[in-house]
Amino acid sequence: MADKIVPVAEKRLVDVKLGELGSWLGTRDFTPNGILASIRKGHDRYYNKYINVRKGGIGGVAMLLAGYVALSYVWEFEHLKHDRWRKYH
Amino acid sequence: MLSRLVLVSANAAKNSSPLGAGLVQLSRLHTSPNSQAPVPPLPEKGGKTRHGIFPEELFQLLYPKTGVTGPYMLGAGLLTYFLSKEIYIINHETISAACMATVIIYSVKRFGPDVAAFADKLNEEKLQKAEEVKALAVASLAQAIEDEKKEQWGVEGQHLLFDAKRNNVAMLLETNWRERVHTVHNEVKKRLDYQIALQSLHRRMEQEHMVSWVEKNVVSSITPQQEKTSIAKCITDLKSLAKIQQAKATV
Numbered sequence: 001m002a003d004k005i006v007p008v009a010e011k012r013l014v015d016v017k018l019g020e021l022g023s024w025l026g027t028r029d030f031t032p033n034g035i036l037a038s039i040r041k042g043h044d045r046y047y048n049k050y051i052n053v054r055k056g057g058i059g060g061v062a063m064l065l066a067g068y069v070a071l072s073y074v075w076e077f078e079h080l081k082h083d084r085w086r087k088y089h
Numbered sequence: 090m091l092s093r094l095v096l097v098s099a100n101a102a103k104n105s106s107p108l109g110a111g112l113v114q115l116s117r118l119h120t121s122p123n124s125q126a127p128v129p130p131l132p133e134k135g136g137k138t139r140h141g142i143f144p145e146e147l148f149q150l151l152y153p154k155t156g157v158t159g160p161y162m163l164g165a166g167l168l169t170y171f172l173s174k175e176i177y178i179i180n181h182e183t184i185s186a187a188c189m190a191t192v193i194i195y196s197v198k199r200f201g202p203d204v205a206a207f208a209d210k211l212n213e214e215k216l217q218k219a220e221e222v223k224a225l226a227v228a229s230l231a232q233a234i235e236d237e238k239k240e241q242w243g244v245e246g247q248h249l250l251f252d253a254k255r256n257n258v259a260m261l262l263e264t265n266w267r268e269r270v271h272t273v274h275n276e277v278k279k280r281l282d283y284q285i286a287l288q289s290l291h292r293r294m295e296q297e298h299m300v301s302w303v304e305k306n307v308v309s310s311i312t313p314q315q316e317k318t319s320i321a322k323c324i325t326d327l328k329s330l331a332k333i334q335q336a337k338a339t340v
Contacts, residue, residue: 050135055209058197059138066142073177083180089173 141197 016024029037050060073080137145143160151159171177 050138053132053135054212055133055205056135057138058141058201059144060135062141063138063144077176080178080180083178084175085179086175089175 013024028034050056050063139145139148139160148160151163155162168177172179
């Protein structure tokens with residue numbers, strides 16, 4: 001780990017250590033503009049990696065659909081709780 | 090290959106002009122006006138995914154610690170946990186989800202390559218149209234360059250044109266001058282001829298006048314006496330001549 005010392009604010013999330021997580025969150029931009037910018041950046045990264053290519057595969061759209069399925073299951077969980085087979089787990 | 094359909098339908102939705110292929114690259118346009126470098130081409134293949142829905146990065150992340158079967162073990166463990174704690178509940182929807190998944194996976198595996206080839210063909214056609222436009226533009230510009238060079242070459246030869254024109258003008262001036270000299274010559278000659286005719290007329294009239302005056306004086310100076318004596322002399326001369334003749338005739 002002989003990389004040069006990078007201040008906490010500029011690290012990407014995967015490089016942030018657990019102890020620095022709080023300070024890293026403090027440096028993030030939570031204004032509406034900042035949130036919009038981060039949403040746009042995330043969209044651009046996903047789009048350019050999986051969709052905006054010459055020979056895209058099924059993964060680009062399938063991952064979005066799978067994520068939608070999972071998310072909708074999470075939202076419906078309170079309603080689905082009544083279908084449980086056992087009361088105590 | 091669904092992504093290819095997404096791209097194709099996005100193109101069709103935007104517009105179907107040859108610029109459609111260029112609009113796909115809208116997200117990759119230069120955002121600052123300073124960069125002049127050409128936009129890098131689209132990557133050939135997208136990010137890799139395992140079984141269609143799990144990104145390869147997850148497998149690479151877990152490989153150093155858990156080897157090849159790590160993520161599968163993680164999936165199995167999570168599935169068991171969700172099932173046993175009934176976080177994932179088995180109900181009628183599970184059956185319908187299983188049926189749908191079967192159908193989807195079968196259709197993707199069976200028709201995937203065909204759809205991919207079709208979408209590729211559409212993209213190729215769009216690219217080809219754009220290429221044609223570009224080639225046409227390049228050709229017309231090259232033609233313009235050729236014409237421009239020809240024009241420049243023509244300009245160099247223009248001094249020859251000017252020399253020829255100058256020669257023409259000089260020749261016209263010369264012709265004009267000679268015509269006028271000719272006219273002057275003729276006019277002067279006419280005037281001089283007139284003067285000569287006038288002088289000869291004078292001389293002739295003087296001559297005739299003098300001759301007629303001399304004749305008149307001579308005729309008037311012949312007196313009647315002189316006339317008679319001359320007539321009588323002529324008669325005697327004629328008589329003598331007649332006598333001589335008669336004498337000659339008889340002899």
